[in-house]
Amino acid sequence: MRRIDAESRVGAVRRPPRIRRVTRRRRLNRAAAHVPLLLIALAIAFPVLWAVATSFKPTQVLYDLDPFAAAPTLEHYRSATAALPVGRTVLNTVVVSAAVAIGQLVLATLAAFGLTLYRFRGRPVVFAVLVGTALVPQPALIVPHYLMVSRLGLLDSYAGLVLPQLASLALAVFLLRQHMAAFPRELIESARVAGASDRMILLRIIVPNLRPILTAVGIVVFIQTWNEYLWPLLATSGMDRATVQVGLRVFQTEQGQAWGPLMAAATLVAAPLLVGYVLMQRRVTDAFLHSGID
Amino acid sequence: MTPATTALARTARGPAPYLIPALLAVGLTMYGPLLAVTTLSLFDFNLTTQAPQWAGPDNYGDVMSSPEAGTALRNTIAYMVAIIPLSVVAPGLAAIAVWRLGGRLTGFYRTVFFLPVLIPPAVGAVMWQWIFNPVLGITSAPLDLLGAGPVSWLTEPASAFIAVTIVAGWKVFGLSFILFTAGLTSIDADLMAAARLDRAGEWQLLRHIVLPMLRPVTTVVLFATVVFAGPWTFGVIDVLTQGGPAGATSNVYYLLYQLGFGYFDGGPASALSVLITVGFAAVVAVQMRVSSRGEQR
The missing domain is CATH 1.10.3720.10 (MetI-like)
Incomplete structure (x- = not known):
């Protein structure tokens, strides 16, 4: 990884500084490219986060989709x-x-x-x-x-x-x-x-x-x-x-x-x-x- | 001591003390059992009391003509294919994207993507089971938006198969992602920089440098998918569907488990073991062939 950082730094130095518009567009592109990655991260983490959220929900509101439907409880951990x-x-x-x-x-x-x-x-x-x-x-x-x-x-x-x-x-x-x-x-x-x-x-x-x-x-x-x-x-x-x-x-x-x-x-x-x-x-x-x- | 005398001492002692432990281990727990299961496949027995009785090749006939085995084999192959978008394509693209973007989020992505690899299959499946639960309906809100009604994921054959594939893919994704990342770090940075100086665009870099360089690691990923996804899918199946409905989600390992330890049919289970080993070895051998040919090129 270290090598790649060095490589991109070389690229940064060599990039002609005057083309500012291109740079800005590039930055926007880069931000846009993070969107699918963040969605994947969310999809991967969701089942775990949802399980943890459920584990703190009182039984009465267990099927409520709102994770904060009621004050968290440790009852499930006890059982x-x-x-x-x-x-x-x-x-x-x-x-x-x-x-x-x-x-x-x-x-x-x-x-x-x-x-x-x-x-x-x-x-x-x-x-x-x-x-x-x-x-x-x-x-x-x-x-x-x-x-x-x-x-x-x-x-x-x-x-x-x-x-x-x-x-x-x-x-x-x-x-x-x-x-x-x-x-x-x-x-x-x-x-x-x-x-x-x-x-x-x-x-x-x-x-x-x-x-x-x-x-x-x-x-x-x-x-x-x-x-x-x-x-x-x-x-x-x-x-x-x-x-x-x-x-x-x-x-x-x-x-x-x-x-x-x-x-x-x-x-x-x-x-x-x-x-x-x-x-x-x-x-x-x-x-x-x-x-x-x- | 001269080199000659050490060489002499070496031939006198020999490599045996270093090799014997490993050879004993694989002999006793791999090749011995393989020989045993091949022998047992010619007998009828159960795993508790009944004494073995000669059956000849009957067990093989039973297994190969049983509809369950046909379904399980088809499903096993279908799983291998269906999982590819999640186990090869998506992690490959994600690895390239993270590698090209670099920056502060790299560590975050690596951490999150890899989490499911560390959550044992049955534990992960339990978490997913709660999501697939039709009463809870967490999947029905987005499905409503798409104009579809609530899906009883685990009781319909097609959706149950999809559910198992999703969970298995969820588990394998991070492993493939890391393997692809390893492959990407081996791409020569100077080559990329030179291509960029020649004003090669992002797509050209991808098509002519990155993708060709990733070919060997793609073989490794496919290999890992076959080796890991099979056993991992077992845990997912056992939690989510127990192979049902009507065998729609069973695979050969699950059928083997049911034959041997559900019905205690030792003979057919052993015959199935032999068939699985032959099929698995053939797939692995072909992959090794392909990947070694790729290396020579």
């Missing part, structure tokens, strides 16, 4: 937290997402290191086996995953939630290997001449230098796992290990939705990650900027 252990489900989701992210990072870093630093006969095969996991859609394996996890007695456990999600290593292996291959060879060789073991080279030289891409991959996997719905739905039954999406099902009863508490609960479970995102916005979007193409 939401009574029906759903919000903290518990958020904690479960964080633990599972973090465990999958860290687990994939460790596995992929080791594998990428082995694939980059060593030349051996089966190398292309090993690489294909690891990156080939991209060809298998995770949801298609729910039947064997369920049989495996239930036989191991791991239903309703963190291990049962995490293990089946560890194997989608393709993206992590691919990106980390690419970055390690681009790592200056001389640095590794000189460390070796100085007597460093391969393990030390990995831990002391490569990992600290690849921290940006490691963070990026970690964030992408964390968010991917955070969004995962199907497997936690199958692997948990009570609230003990339920993730936020599974927990929300408590409000879907035969009599229809309890809209007020449901909106309050949706707000509560969505809030932690959104707040975290706003706080470290740059790093998160950068993570996706780095992971797509590089």
